[in-house]
Amino acid sequence: MNRINKLKWAWAWLVFLVILDIIIPWFVLARVERISGAFLFWTIWAAVAIVSAFVIFLRWKEVNQ
Numbered sequence: 534m535n536r537i538n539k540l541k542w543a544w545a546w547l548v549f550l551v552i553l554d555i556i557i558p559w560f561v562l563a564r565v566e567r568i569s570g571a572f573l574f575w576t577i578w579a580a581v582a583i584v585s586a587f588v589i590f591l592r593w594k595e596v597n598q
Contacts, residue, residue: 543589550582 562570
């Protein structure tokens, strides 16, 4: 996979996480009255975001011009 495709996938994944960050708490969990649903979502979301950032940074390479 070339650098452009990797960059597109990284941006697509970031946009997907941001959309989940907006949709799940405001629409899906809006009717849940217990804090455990939101806490579980934020815990899982944060773990996925951290692992994703770690993987993206591991694959990051400097471009020599």
